Amino acid sequence: MIAPAPWRRRFAVPASHPSLPGHFPGRPVVPGVVLLDAVFAALAEEGHGTATQLLRAKFTAPVAPEEVVEVEFRGTAPGRVAFQCHCRGALALSGEAALGSPGA
Template sequence: MRKKSNKVERRTGLRQMRVNQTISSDHPSLPGHFPGDPVIPAALLVEAAQQVVLEHANIERLCGFSKLKLRALIKPDIEFEIAFEETKTGYFKVSLSQLDVVCVTLILSSS
């Protein structure tokens, strides 16, 4: 994965950010998801979201996630956006979008 652009905004003391990433079609997890029509596995997308929040929200660890909704597939080699907003201390509402479509939403928590 590689980050292409980062934008940090602060709103009423809570953190929010948008990060663009691309996962290459030669990523080791993709050959089985699905041959001839690859998609990025949900576990890899949750991990990418966790890494972005850990890095940019300046927290040491995340304890879990909840309310995971898979709304559409995310394809490799096409840039997607990970956006997060701290809704209350230690809770981050996260969305992953590709081609202006919200594909995945979840809540990450650090407490």
């Protein structure tokens, strides 16, 4: 498997997402696992494979519901992809994942 060329996707977590009530009252923040789920869904939708293992992740800024997150993917090696998520011009999440075959 050849590392794919860099590509970008955008997403936003709706305010109606079931994880948000109570996280946190008065100032909702999208949970990290929800951000990772959106990143992995975008990866699979692009046809580059399924994330089979999270190799590393670092959360550096909060993301509120409805905020647009731009994720940039970059193949780092065959079967691996790095990602960076930016929101409001700030890095919110970065990491790397191992990939399975598309459709796996």
